[in-house]
Amino acid sequence: MNPLSLYEKLWQAHVVREEPDGTALIYIDRHLVHEVTSPQAFEGLRIAGRALWRRDSILATADHNTPTTDQKVIADPVSRLQVSTLDQNCRDYHITEFPMGDHRQGIVHVIGPEQGATLPGMTVVCGDSHTSTHGAFAALAMGIGTSEVEHVLATQTLLARKSKTMRVQVEGSLPRGVTAKDVALAIIGHIGTAGGTGHAIEFAGSAIRSLSMEGRMTVCNMAIEAGARAGMVAVDETTIAYLKGRPFAPGGARWDAAVAYWRTLHSDEGARFDRVVTLDASRIEPLVTWGTSPEMVTTVGGRVPDPAAESDATRREGMERALRYMALQPGMAITDIAIDKVFIGSCTNSRIEDLRAAAAVVKGRKVAANVKLALVVPGSGLVKSAAEAEGLDRIFIEAGFEWRNPGCSMCLGMNDDRLSPGERCASTSNRNFEGRQGAGSRTHLVSPQMAAAAAVSGHFADVRTFLN
Amino acid sequence: MKAFTTLDGLVVPIDRSNVDTDAIIPKQFLKSIRRTGFGPNLFDAWRYLDEGQPEQDNSKRPLNPDFVLNQPRYQGAQVLLARENFGCGSSREHAPWALDDYGIRALVAPSFADIFYNNCFKNGVLPIVLPADVVDGLFREVAASPGYRLRIDLAAQTVITPSGASHGFSVDEFRKYCLLNGLDEIGLTLRHADEIRAYEARRAQREPWIFGGAA
Ligand code: SF4
Numbered sequence: 001m002n003p004l005s006l007y008e009k010l011w012q013a014h015v016v017r018e019e020p021d022g023t024a025l026i027y028i029d030r031h032l033v034h035e036v037t038s039p040q041a042f043e044g045l046r047i048a049g050r051a052l053w054r055r056d057s058i059l060a061t062a063d064h065n066t067p068t069t070d071q072k073v074i075a076d077p078v079s080r081l082q083v084s085t086l087d088q089n090c091r092d093y094h095i096t097e098f099p100m101g102d103h104r105q106g107i108v109h110v111i112g113p114e115q116g117a118t119l120p121g122m123t124v125v126c127g128d129s130h131t132s133t134h135g136a137f138a139a140l141a142m143g144i145g146t147s148e149v150e151h152v153l154a155t156q157t158l159l160a161r162k163s164k165t166m167r168v169q170v171e172g173s174l175p176r177g178v179t180a181k182d183v184a185l186a187i188i189g190h191i192g193t194a195g196g197t198g199h200a201i202e203f204a205g206s207a208i209r210s211l212s213m214e215g216r217m218t219v220c221n222m223a224i225e226a227g228a229r230a231g232m233v234a235v236d237e238t239t240i241a242y243l244k245g246r247p248f249a250p251g252g253a254r255w256d257a258a259v260a261y262w263r264t265l266h267s268d269e270g271a272r273f274d275r276v277v278t279l280d281a282s283r284i285e286p287l288v289t290w291g292t293s294p295e296m297v298t299t300v301g302g303r304v305p306d307p308a309a310e311s312d313a314t315r316r317e318g319m320e321r322a323l324r325y326m327a328l329q330p331g332m333a334i335t336d337i338a339i340d341k342v343f344i345g346s347c348t349n350s351r352i353e354d355l356r357a358a359a360a361v362v363k364g365r366k367v368a369a370n371v372k373l374a375l376v377v378p379g380s381g382l383v384k385s386a387a388e389a390e391g392l393d394r395i396f397i398e399a400g401f402e403w404r405n406p407g408c409s410m411c412l413g414m415n416d417d418r419l420s421p422g423e424r425c426a427s428t429s430n431r432n433f434e435g436r437q438g439a440g441s442r443t444h445l446v447s448p449q450m451a452a453a454a455a456v457s458g459h460f461a462d463v464r465t466f467l468n
Numbered sequence: 469m470k471a472f473t474t475l476d477g478l479v480v481p482i483d484r485s486n487v488d489t490d491a492i493i494p495k496q497f498l499k500s501i502r503r504t505g506f507g508p509n510l511f512d513a514w515r516y517l518d519e520g521q522p523e524q525d526n527s528k529r530p531l532n533p534d535f536v537l538n539q540p541r542y543q544g545a546q547v548l549l550a551r552e553n554f555g556c557g558s559s560r561e562h563a564p565w566a567l568d569d570y571g572i573r574a575l576v577a578p579s580f581a582d583i584f585y586n587n588c589f590k591n592g593v594l595p596i597v598l599p600a601d602v603v604d605g606l607f608r609e610v611a612a613s614p615g616y617r618l619r620i621d622l623a624a625q626t627v628i629t630p631s632g633a634s635h636g637f638s639v640d641e642f643r644k645y646c647l648l649n650g651l652d653e654i655g656l657t658l659r660h661a662d663e664i665r666a667y668e669a670r671r672a673q674r675e676p677w678i679f680g681g682a683a
Binding site for chain 1 (some may be wrong): 484485486488490491494495496498499500501502503513519522523551552553556557558559560561564579581582583586587590591640641642643653654657658660661663664667668671674675676677678679680
């Protein structure tokens with residue numbers, strides 16, 4: 001037998017039919033739905049008079065527009081209509097939904113795994129690019145557009161072509177203070193934001209294997225920022241232990257059969273990859289982005305780079321534009337950059353482990369006087385209650401953080417949580433694009449620990465000096 | 469879906485790499501539950517001097533005179549010339565909806581982000597990949613000659629410049645067929661409904677836990 005990569009195994013298991021040019025119909029096992037990218041798809045279905053193919057494949061929640069304060073009704077009428085449209089569509093089509101107010105509601109990429117709705121060997125789609133997150137479970141998980149959402153609703157399939165394969169091998173052990181987020185940023189810094197275009201990335205190596213499922217989700221989440229549509233990690237004991245007993249996971253005899261199959265979900269010895277990239281985990285440091293693309297990243301001990309040293313003209317102009325937008329000078333020490341706000345949350349870093357790590361840094365300290373707002377937004381209602389059971393909320397609140405309700409929040413500011421023009425934020429989210437956290441906003445991407453260290457320092461600070 | 473066959477269109481250049489979907493259509497406009505009407509907010513943050521809001525009268529807003537879309541010579545553009553990794557970021561189909569609503573029918577760049585590239589085809593907008601040096605040359609030619617147009621022929625897979633230079637491009641056969649004929653992909657797929665059901669039956673044997681919701 002030909003040795004196969006994990007991606008090839010997942011692909012082959014889902015091909016329903018193939019056109020002569022290689023375009024395939026891929027069967028979709030799990031469809032996650034949120035309010036922003038689904039209304040036009042349901043509308044399309046209605047206009048064409050088509051039925052929903054398999055409603056039990058769908059799990060829906062509202063996350064992008066939902067307020068994180070205690071309002072019961074969304075104040076913004078446009079946001080309110082979008083959320084109520086999702087509720088109505090779920091009622092009309094008898095779809096399982098965790099609506100606003102349900103204790104299981106949260107960011108779609110947090111609740112899927114948390115519920116065991118994401119399982120190894122599945123194809124998982126969602127009208128959201130960070131669907132790559134679910135690949136941490138050895139699932140083939142892809143973000144899709146709204147037309148494709150409609151296609152999946154109506155046919156349970158997706159038209160797709162096989163991707164090229166890339167293996168990113170991270171070997172060795174991560175130093176203290178260095179997290180999955182730093183691994184993700186280090187990979188993006190290394191291969192660039194277009195480095196993974198056209199590829200499905202498998203993250204492998206001893207450093208990846210030693211990560212918890214939360215950490216693996218963080219890395220796969222940002223595969224999209226590396227240009228890849230899918231990221232994945234092979235099944236091991238960590239995967240299986242995480243899934244056991246989750247509400248949507250199989251039980252009884254089915255569990256044993258499932259586990260037996262899941263254990264085959266890894267790349268075979270000798271599997272071929274179109275590209276292999278290797279990183280030394282022991283050399284990764286806590287990272288901070290300085291620009292308007294996630295690849296514009298440097299170490300916390302580093303300096304803002306000088307565009308004059310860049311020989312490629314397009315890249316140089318890009319750097320100059322980024323520095324203007326970010327209001328930074330070349331050569332400035334990263335730790336001299338003062339911040340206005342702190343955001344700990346998003347589908348990248350809002351799980352219990354992220355909150356624990358940030359709380360460990362914050363404990364017994366206070367948010368610096370120059371920081372106007374420090375927000376902690378748990379990824380789901382269940383993460384929130386787990387954190388409260390451990391007393392993490394008290395630690396954050398005593399330090400001067402606001403402890404909010406779950407949602408996407410300031411990751412993209414579709415609700416009321418956003419930056420004002422010119423404000424600078426230490427953010428655990430995944431995109432530092434111009435205007436991402438509000439018009440004129442300036443975002444620096446960091447790990448939860450680094451965001452916590454910045455909150456109590458008022459500027460970026462090396463989290464390693466906080467750990468003893 | 470709208471068909472695409474040939475186009476002879478005015479070219480507008482967006483000379484930056486990694487143009488993301490937040491730039492193409494900012495998030496506040498994603499609250500709409502419609503597919504149309506996004507054109508006036510295409511590149512909103514670059515195009516206007518104030519911050520745009522959904523359902524606002526855009527004709528009264530102050531324009532940024534430096535932004536290409538506001539320059540008289542590019543009015544009526546149908547082809548957008550771009551740099552590498554155009555359309556990176558979120559999966560929002562509002563990005564191609566906004567381009568289409570504005571009147572852009574084709575895009576030319578050295579590379580596109582994957583999801584955006586897919587989304588374009590679903591909306592009758594043709595994304596064309598040409599080598600970086602060719603795109604670089606096109607940027608220079610556009611800058612030098614007001615009224616610069618490109619002729620695009622999907623069937624022949626060529627882009628022809630005013631001087632007659634012809635650049636071939638590749639496109640998947642199946643996508644080309646759907647786009648040339650303006651076919652409804654869902655309708656096409658449903659012709660294989662029996663195959664999908666047969667596949668489901670096989671999977672239900674092998675991996676029964678995939679089917680059925682929460683236990
Ligand atoms: S948290 Fe941010 S990146 Fe994640 S799904 Fe929400 S808006 Fe998108």
